[in-house]
Amino acid sequence: MRKYWELMKSQIKLDSAYSIWYWSGIVATMLRVFVIYSFWNAVYDHRVEVSNMPLNMMLTYVILAAMLSNYSAGVGYELANQVRDGNVAIELMRPYDLMHKLVALDLGMKITNSIRNTLPILILAFLFLGISLPHTWLMGLLSILSAIIGIFLGAQLDMIIGILAFWVFYIWGLRVLRNAVFLFFSGALLPISMFPEWLQTVSEFLPFQSIVYVPVAIYTGQIIGNDVYTSILLQLAWLVVVYTIIRLLWSFALRKVTIFGG
Amino acid sequence: MIEVRGLTKEYTIVKKSPGLRGAIKGLFVRDYTVKRAVDDINFSINQGELVGYIGANGAGKSTTIKMLSGILTPSAGEVKVNGIIPYEQRKKNAQRIGAVFGQRTQLFWDIAVRESYSLLKHIYQIPDKQHKDTLDMFTEVLNLGPLLGTPVRQLSLGQKMRCELAAAFLHNPSIVYLDEPTIGLDVAVKTRIRAFIKEMNKLHQTTVLLTTHDMQDIEEICNRIIIIDEGKVLYDGSLASIKERFGQKRVIHFELELEGEFSLPDALQGKADVIAGEEEGKIGLSFSSGDVNAADVISAVLAEYRVRDLTIADPKIETIVHEIYERGV
Amino acid sequence: MINRYARLYWEFFKMHVKVKMEYRVDFLIGILSVLLIQGTAIFFVAIVFQHIEALHGWTFYQILFIYGIAQTGRALEFAFFDNLWLLGQDYIRPGKFDRMLVRPINPLFHVLADKLQADGLGQGIIGLIVLITAMVNLPIEWGMGDLLLLALLIVSSGAIFMAVNLFFASLSFWIVDSIPIMGAVFTLSDFTRYPMTIYSKGVRFVLTWLIPYGFTAFYPATLFVENADFEKIGLLSPVVATIAVVIAYWLWKKGLKAFSSTGS
Numbered sequence: 001m002r003k004y005w006e007l008m009k010s011q012i013k014l015d016s017a018y019s020i021w022y023w024s025g026i027v028a029t030m031l032r033v034f035v036i037y038s039f040w041n042a043v044y045d046h047r048v049e050v051s052n053m054p055l056n057m058m059l060t061y062v063i064l065a066a067m068l069s070n071y072s073a074g075v076g077y078e079l080a081n082q083v084r085d086g087n088v089a090i091e092l093m094r095p096y097d098l099m100h101k102l103v104a105l106d107l108g109m110k111i112t113n114s115i116r117n118t119l120p121i122l123i124l125a126f127l128f129l130g131i132s133l134p135h136t137w138l139m140g141l142l143s144i145l146s147a148i149i150g151i152f153l154g155a156q157l158d159m160i161i162g163i164l165a166f167w168v169f170y171i172w173g174l175r176v177l178r179n180a181v182f183l184f185f186s187g188a189l190l191p192i193s194m195f196p197e198w199l200q201t202v203s204e205f206l207p208f209q210s211i212v213y214v215p216v217a218i219y220t221g222q223i224i225g226n227d228v229y230t231s232i233l234l235q236l237a238w239l240v241v242v243y244t245i246i247r248l249l250w251s252f253a254l255r256k257v258t259i260f261g262g
Numbered sequence: 263m264i265e266v267r268g269l270t271k272e273y274t275i276v277k278k279s280p281g282l283r284g285a286i287k288g289l290f291v292r293d294y295t296v297k298r299a300v301d302d303i304n305f306s307i308n309q310g311e312l313v314g315y316i317g318a319n320g321a322g323k324s325t326t327i328k329m330l331s332g333i334l335t336p337s338a339g340e341v342k343v344n345g346i347i348p349y350e351q352r353k354k355n356a357q358r359i360g361a362v363f364g365q366r367t368q369l370f371w372d373i374a375v376r377e378s379y380s381l382l383k384h385i386y387q388i389p390d391k392q393h394k395d396t397l398d399m400f401t402e403v404l405n406l407g408p409l410l411g412t413p414v415r416q417l418s419l420g421q422k423m424r425c426e427l428a429a430a431f432l433h434n435p436s437i438v439y440l441d442e443p444t445i446g447l448d449v450a451v452k453t454r455i456r457a458f459i460k461e462m463n464k465l466h467q468t469t470v471l472l473t474t475h476d477m478q479d480i481e482e483i484c485n486r487i488i489i490i491d492e493g494k495v496l497y498d499g500s501l502a503s504i505k506e507r508f509g510q511k512r513v514i515h516f517e518l519e520l521e522g523e524f525s526l527p528d529a530l531q532g533k534a535d536v537i538a539g540e541e542e543g544k545i546g547l548s549f550s551s552g553d554v555n556a557a558d559v560i561s562a563v564l565a566e567y568r569v570r571d572l573t574i575a576d577p578k579i580e581t582i583v584h585e586i587y588e589r590g591v
Numbered sequence: 592m593i594n595r596y597a598r599l600y601w602e603f604f605k606m607h608v609k610v611k612m613e614y615r616v617d618f619l620i621g622i623l624s625v626l627l628i629q630g631t632a633i634f635f636v637a638i639v640f641q642h643i644e645a646l647h648g649w650t651f652y653q654i655l656f657i658y659g660i661a662q663t664g665r666a667l668e669f670a671f672f673d674n675l676w677l678l679g680q681d682y683i684r685p686g687k688f689d690r691m692l693v694r695p696i697n698p699l700f701h702v703l704a705d706k707l708q709a710d711g712l713g714q715g716i717i718g719l720i721v722l723i724t725a726m727v728n729l730p731i732e733w734g735m736g737d738l739l740l741l742a743l744l745i746v747s748s749g750a751i752f753m754a755v756n757l758f759f760a761s762l763s764f765w766i767v768d769s770i771p772i773m774g775a776v777f778t779l780s781d782f783t784r785y786p787m788t789i790y791s792k793g794v795r796f797v798l799t800w801l802i803p804y805g806f807t808a809f810y811p812a813t814l815f816v817e818n819a820d821f822e823k824i825g826l827l828s829p830v831v832a833t834i835a836v837v838i839a840y841w842l843w844k845k846g847l848k849a850f851s852s853t854g855s
Contacts, residue, residue, distance in 0.1 A: 024771030028778040034794075035781045042647045042789035043639060050642045173620030180627040189635045194642060273853065333692045335851045349851060357695040368690050370705075372610045384602045385696055387595075 004100055008108035022116065029070075029121055036062050037129050051194045057220050060131045061191050064216045067118050068147060069188035071110050072154035072211050073179075075102040079162030080171045089257065099159070099250060106155055135221035142228055143219035149235045150211045154182075156242045157207065163246065166253040187213030193222060207238040263469060264307040264330065264437065268339035271300040271325050271493075299325040301493035302339070309436070310467040312459075314474065314484035314501075316583060322493040323473045327439050330471070331361055344436060357386065360430035360438040364445060367422065368429050369414045375425050376410040379432060386433035393432075400428040403458050420451035427455060431462055437469045438462075444476050456482050477583070489586060496586055504582060511585065513537065513548045514559055517571040529562040530554065543570075599696065600704055607707035622713030629662065629717045632784075649786045652728040653816050659722030660741075661783050661808035664748025666718050670711025672753045674702050675760040679768030688850070699843060731815055744811035744825070747832035751807050752780070754835035757843060764846030776802060783808045787821075799824075806831045 040062055044055040053061070079102055082088040091098050125131045134140030161178050165171045183189060185208035192203050192213045203209050214231045217223040223231055274294045300322040307313055317323050328334040329341055332348035332355045341348055348355040362368070369378040383393045401407055404424045409417060417425065423443065430438055440459070444452045460483060462468045472483060480487060480501070487504065489497040497504060518524065520543050526536055530547070533554040537546035547559055556574060563569060611618050633655070640651040649657075674681075682688040682702060691698040726733060759776050762769040779802055787795050787809045798805040806828045814825035 020766070021771045024775040028775040031775070031778040032781060035785075038782075038789045038791075038794075039646075039785055042785070043643055045647055047643070170616055170620050172617075173624060176620070176624030176627060180624075180631050183628075184631050184634065189631075190638065194638060196638070196641065328689065331693050333689050333851065337852075352692060353695045353697075356693050359693065361693050363686070363689060366686055366690065370606070372613075373606055377606055377609070381602060381606060384599055385694055387695075 003096055004104040007096075007101055008104040008111075026117060026120070029117065030124070033063055033066065033121060033125060033129070036066055051191070053191070053222070056130050056132050057222075058191075059129060061216055061220050061222070062189075063125050063129065063131055064122075064219060065188050065191075065212050067122065068150070068212050068216060069183070069186060070113070070118070071151045072158075072182055072186060072188070074106040074110075074155040074158045076158035076160070076162035076178075077175065078102060078105075079159065080165035080175075083162070083165040084171070092254070092257065099246070102159070102162075103155060110151065132220075134219050139218055139221065139224075139228065142232065143215050146218050146232050146235060147215035149232065149239060150215050153207060153235060153239050153242060154186075154211045156239065156246055157182075157211075159246050160242070160249065163249045163253050166256055182208060182211070185209060186211045187216070191217065191222060193217075207242065210235040210238050263309045263344055264305075264471075265342040266303055266305050266326075266330075266339070267341075269300055269303040269326070269329060269336055269341060270298065270338040271322075271329060271334065272337045273297045273299060298493050300329070300336075303490070303493070303495055305488060305495065305498055307469060307471065309469055310463065311486055312463055312470045312472070312484045314472050314480040314487040315490065316473070316480065316487055317490040318587070321490050323490060324441060326490070327361075327441055327471065327473065331359055331439055332356065357433070358436050360433065360435035362423075362426050362430045362438075362440045362443050364442040367414060367426065369422075369425060371415050372413055374411050374413055375406070375417075378414065378425075379410075379429065382429060382432055388433050392434070396432060396434065397428075400431070400458075403461060404428055404454060420447050423447060423451065423455065427458060431468070434466060435468065437471070440470060440472045440474075442474055443472070444474060444479055452476070452478070459483055489583060491587060511548060511550055511582075512556065513546050513575045514556065515544065515546045515573045515575065516563055516567075516569055518543050518545060518563075519568040519570060524567070527562040527566050529565075530559060534559060596697070596700055600700075603704040604707060611707070611709050618709050621710040622716070625710050625713035626717050629714070629721075633658070633721060647786050647788050649816075652725045653812070654785065655721055656725035656729060656816065657786065657808045657812045658784055659718055659725050660745060660748060660811055661780070662714060662718030663722055664718075664745050664807050665752050665780070666711050666715035667746065667749030668711075668752035668756070669714050670708050672703055672756065673708035673711070674706035675753075675756045676770060676773060677706075678702060678760045679763030679766075680770060683763050683850070684767055692851075698847065699840075729816070737815065740814070741811075744814070744828050747828040748807040748811065750832035751803055751828075751835050754832065754839040755802055755804070757836075757839035761839070761842045761846040764850045780804050780807070803831050803835060 037059065040055070040058055043050060044058070048054060050058065079088075079098075082091060088098070091101075094101075122131075126133075134143060158178070161171065161174050164174060168174060185192075185203055185206055187209055192200055192209050195203065210231075214223065214235060218228050218231065274296055303322075303326065315323055315326070325334065329336050330343060330348060332352040335349045343355055344358055346355055348359075369375060370381060373381075379393075379397060382388075383390075388396075401410070404427065406424060406428060409421050409425060412421075414422060414425070427440075427443060430440070443459075444455055447455070456479065459470060459472075463470060470483070472479065474480060484501060486500055487497070488495060524536070524545050526534065526547075530549075534547045534549035537548055547563070549559060560572065636654060636658070637651070640646075640654075644650070646654060678688075682691065688698070691701045694701060731737075755776060756773060759769055759773045762772060779798065782790065782794065782798055783804045787798065787805055790798075795805070799810075806825075810821055810825040811828050812825070813821040
């Protein structure tokens with residue numbers, strides 16, 4: 001455990017250099033949030049409610065969802081690259097579990113990002129764009145828990161794509177497909193509850209809504225009562241399922257590497 | 263054909279203080295240091311000369327070549343190549359020069375070498391017939407045959423450099439600048455490349471300005487060298503005359519059956535220096551022909567030690583350059 | 592002169608197509624991926640319009656029309672001018688730009704001709720699909736003159752996208768790599784998907800007169816869609832495009848000069 005902690009810290013340090021990349025990134029994110037804000041304000045022009053949601057609830061949802069969805073991607077790309085250029089063979093000889101190492105690095109990156117990127121923008125959004133606080137404090141805490149599970153789930157799903165690089169050459173296409181599916185079915189763009197009925201049903205059977213929709217909807221109060229706990233349990237169930245699939249795939253992949261040399 | 267007068271290039275370097283405080287301070291106050299990479303250089307090179315341009319890393323070689331080829335504008339002084347000022351009439355100058363910049367490829371990465379050449383044909387507007395003839399000849403001299411159909415990214419370093427060289431000469435330029443053309447190559451490829459350069463020079467009177475760290479390149483290709491250090495010309499003249507001037511310094515290597523330490527025979531005290539042996543029982547003696555001749559050195563050693571073998575080394579341009587760096591001309 | 596460059600571009604173009612044909616699967620995946628991503632964005636708008644009838648007075652197909660113009664214009668820029676993004680990272684930083692300067696052709700032309708972005712084709716296809724869908728569903732009689740005007744406006748749109756990128760790419764001559772700045776500025780083009788009336792005056796001013804993304808889609812669209820107050824300004828698009836290109840090229844020239852006095 002200790003070495004993964006150190007790996008994570010090293011990644012945090014690496015990302016901490018303030019640079020033109022950082023400031024440009026902040027500006028770009030703010031612009032995006034502003035477009036979202038203007039768009040939804042226009043949607044609510046002459047309307048009090050859309051799909052049973054008042055404006056400030058909707059704004060809270062779409063802005064938080066946009067922020068959270070930045071954390072859904074992760075280690076898969078890095079892994080795919082290492083598989084592609086053959087570095088994975090060297091990595092496998094090192095005294096750590098490569099999967100855990102990648103997750104640790106990814107976590108480090110996400111922690112720095114949340115502090116220097118997301119936090120300032122969220123504060124600005126609270127002050128100027130009328131985002132509301134969680135409807136109860138308990139729900140606020142549960143939504144944070146749920147968001148963390150969601151981030152892990154997103155990273156694990158991403159990892160599947162990375163492992164597939166052992167068999168599929170055109171991993172890039174898979175990534176784009178993944179991005180489009182994530183963006184849509186995670187609820188990053190708008191609440192799943194606005195989807196047409198049949199799409200909502202489809203979405204319920206997919207793991208993606210656990211990544212963004214569930215945590216944010218708990219926060220805004222679109223999911224309430226016992227549904228909150230069942231949703232979180234469902235998230236955990238998905239996490240276990242996806243983790244099992246990854247371990248299985250990974251052992252197949254390792255066999256492939258050790259037998260065929262990558 | 264290349265005229266360089268008082269050529270100078272200065273860079274201003276902004277001094278950065280470390281840390282965030284330094285960065286903020288840097289917004290208001292800026293400290294500059296001026297670095298003079300090329301300092302008042304003069305030379306002229308005639309059509310058909312093969313010139314070696316030598317200096318340590320950071321001596322100003324690349325900066326000079328960039329100014330000659332029109333990439334950089336000098337801070338002071340003037341360059342004329344074929345009667346035009348390269349950095350003012352860049353495109354016109356480019357039409358008549360060729361260049362190899364070390365490891366940076368001028369070919370197109372993803373396409374077959376032949377297609378790269380065909381694209382260069384269009385860029386330089388080479389007539390079809392001339393292009394075909396030149397390419398045929400290069401293919402033979404550089405043995406490009408098996409490479410022409412391969413994309414550049416699949417070539418080995420040596421194969422790539424052969425193709426690069428052909429690309430630099432393809433449009434029959436009157437001057438070619440070669441920046442480290444043999445770096446990292448094996449002997450066979452180096453030999454082929456040297457032969458090609460000499461051949462092109464003989465056929466078309468192509469002027470070649472060559473920078474290299476490989477003294478063998480210089481010895482085999484060049485008939486003139488310019489040595490540059492800290493932006494200034496240290497030496498400009500023929501290879502033969504510098505050898506003559508510094509060449510009295512010679513070295514004889516002995517392989518001895520030693521029992522104990524080697525000590526310099528009395529007869530040679532003050533006339534020769536011992537070069538610490540790299541291996542057990544191997545000794546080098548360096549001396550000036552002015553002080554003592556080779557036969558005397560050998561007989562003095564033979565008188566005191568059992569010699570298994572000995573070799574007399576020719577004066578190498580490498581040692582000469584080294585000496586010039588150390589002591590000046 | 593123009594003739595020579597056109598012929599030369601054709602040679603580069605043929606070469607790129609040949610390479611693309613070698614990597615056919617990559618090529619197809621690239622096009623598909625653009626289709627998917629753009630599809631997601633349109634799906635999003637469609638779902639929102641299930642719940643509302645109009646956005647600031649703009650109907651679904653009118654919004655699609657704006658979107659279609661922007662995507663088609665952007666596709667032109669994406670296909671032919673994409674290499675500008677890599678000016679700092681792939682040319683100036685590794686010293687490859689030196690090579691452009693010892694060739695007897697215009698270095699900007701050379702950088703642009705070095706790459707053909709095949710994904711631009713995917714972008715163009717979806718742009719046209721969206722555009723035509725919107726055009727068919729809007730209550731407008733499309734005459735030959737309208738279509739020609741629309742084509743001109745789309746070309747202007749592409750030119751504006753290109754000019755903005757060229758301007759900020761040219762900063763690479765001073766700061767080595769301006770990709771992050773280009774990226775941040777490019778985010779502004781997100782604003783152009785929707786009617787500009789939904790933004791505040793300040794934002795509109797910036798998008799009209801400073802970074803004229805407003806002319807890439809919204810103002811041109813108002814020329815055809817009846818309910819807007821901007822009808823005349825849309826006609827300025829070609830003028831704005833020309834001015835933007837001139838300014839951007841001026842900065843490029845200045846950058847080139849700075850480069851030749853400092854090197855990389």
